[in-house]
Amino acid sequence: MQRGQRAQAVTIISPVRRWWALWLRLTWPLADRMSLVERPLLRLSFIHFAHWSLVRRMPAGRAGARRLPHPYLLFQSNFDDDLYAYIDAFSLVVPGRMRAMWQGVFRFPGPRPVDRFLSFIVARTTPVQHYYCAYPEASTSMITAALRLSERHRRFALQTAELDDEAFAVRYAGFLADNQLLL
Amino acid sequence: MSEGTTAAASDVSTADAVAGDGGQLVALVVMAPLRAGGEQAARAALASLPDGRASPFARIGSTHFCRLLVVPALLDGDGEPAGDGRAYLLFTADFDGPLAQWAETVAREIGADLDRVLEHCEGYPGSGELRAFLDFISEHRVPVGFSVLSYRAGVGRIRASLALRRELREFAIASQGLAPAELRSAWRERFAR
Incomplete structure (x- = not known):
């Protein structure tokens, strides 16, 4: 765990069956364009950025490069606070999406029961030796709230620029009431 | 890819x-x-x-x-x-x-x-x-196949937004009870830059 900051890193690289790698290559472009896939994951509200990649050759960007013994699913996430809570939430809230990503990984136990899934993840996690986050004190929720609040503040400032003091005070009270969950 | x-x-x-x-x-x-x-x-x-x-x-x-x-x-x-x-x-x-x-x-x-x-x-x-x-x-670049991003903004904008959020919270507390003219003056001093 990275001390003194909200964002944590997890990195998992796992061998997958070749047919599963094909499934991922076919479905990822579709999933990337469909908010239907992403939306439940975002609702978990503790993922900053998460990425999935397939590594099949080394070096990956060279034509005719050496084929690896298996394709490898590389998962790296930047998330808030606690890996166990993170995996727990994935298992309980989006088990279908976990299967859609991990089913073809060798020895994948399924997202439930959660303790087996957690053991599977922990056993395959590669420790991160160096980690940097540009906003270490901020959680995902804080950042999304701050970005929304910033835009509302900008609109509020524009809309109230010409108001008299009394009218401004009324609008300001409304601004606070409307945005109390973002503050 | x-x-x-x-x-x-x-x-x-x-x-x-x-x-x-x-x-x-x-x-x-x-x-x-x-x-x-x-x-x-x-x-x-x-x-x-x-x-x-x-x-x-x-x-x-x-x-x-x-x-x-x-x-x-x-x-x-x-x-x-x-x-x-x-x-x-x-x-x-x-x-x-x-x-x-x-x-x-x-x-x-x-x-x-x-x-x-x-x-x-x-x-x-x-x-x-x-x-x-x-x-x-x-x-040596590995293509990214699928991503989940909770927000899409540059580093500068995120930091500025976090700072503004802190300022707005502080202002909301400090400005409690101010008369309208004082409130307006304090707001302009704090945010109208």
């Missing part, structure tokens, strides 16, 4: 680049084999990098996240070392693009710090020659 072909440093697949702030949010994944016997030296070099706010990447203002780690060996389905059992260095970053600009800044500002780690990778040319550095990145 292009597999098995060399991508130019400026080429970014749809999954690798996500537009935000009208610009480009790039997810970079670089995986390179370590030289024979280089694993321990790479680990030692990584251990010597200051982390947190003292990280070299703090000097690259467009970097959201960055990680560096040693993958000891790729395993097979039975959990045994697969293939030649070599170790790899994994270097990933999320930043405000484009890639060439970010990489040029990295090479210029923290090249020496990064060299101490990446020099243990096979074929690493160093950050001194930008073209060679970019080519190394491109050659």
Whole structure:
């Protein structure tokens, strides 16, 4: 765990069956364009950025490069606070999406029961030796709230620029009431 | 995604680049084999990098996240070392693009710090020659297939928004009970810059 900051890193690289790698290559472009896939994951509200990649050759960007013994699913996430809570939430809230990503990984136990899934993840996690986050004190929720609040503040400032003091005070009270969950 | 072909440093697949702030949010994944016997030296070099706010990447203002780690060996389905059992260095970053600009800044500002780690990778040319550095990145770049992003904004905008949020909270507390004229004056003083 990275001390003194909200964002944590997890990195998992796992061998997958070749047919599963094909499934991922076919479905990822579709999933990337469909908010239907992403939306439940975002609702978990503790993922900053998460990425999935397939590594099949080394070096990956060279034509005719050496084929690896298996394709490898590389998962790296930047998330808030606690890996166990993170995996727990994935298992309980989006088990279908976990299967859609991990089913073809060798020895994948399924997202439930959660303790087996957690053991599977922990056993395959590669420790991160160096980690940097540009906003270490901020959680995902804080950042999304701050970005929304910033835009509302900008609109509020524009809309109230010409108001008299009394009218401004009324609008300001409304601004606070409307945005109390973002503050 | 292009597999098995060399991508130019400026080429970014749809999954690798996500537009935000009208610009480009790039997810970079670089995986390179370590030289024979280089694993321990790479680990030692990584251990010597200051982390947190003292990280070299703090000097690259467009970097959201960055990680560096040693993958000891790729395993097979039975959990045994697969293939030649070599170790790899994994270097990933999320930043405000484009890639060439970010990489040029990295090479210029923290090249020496990064060299101490990446020099243990096979074929690493160093950050001194930008073209060679970019080519190394491109050659070892792993395409990103799928991403989940909770927000799409540049580092500067995120930091400014977090600071504004703190100021608005402080102002909301401090301005309680002010008469309208005082409230307006305090607001202008605080936010009308």
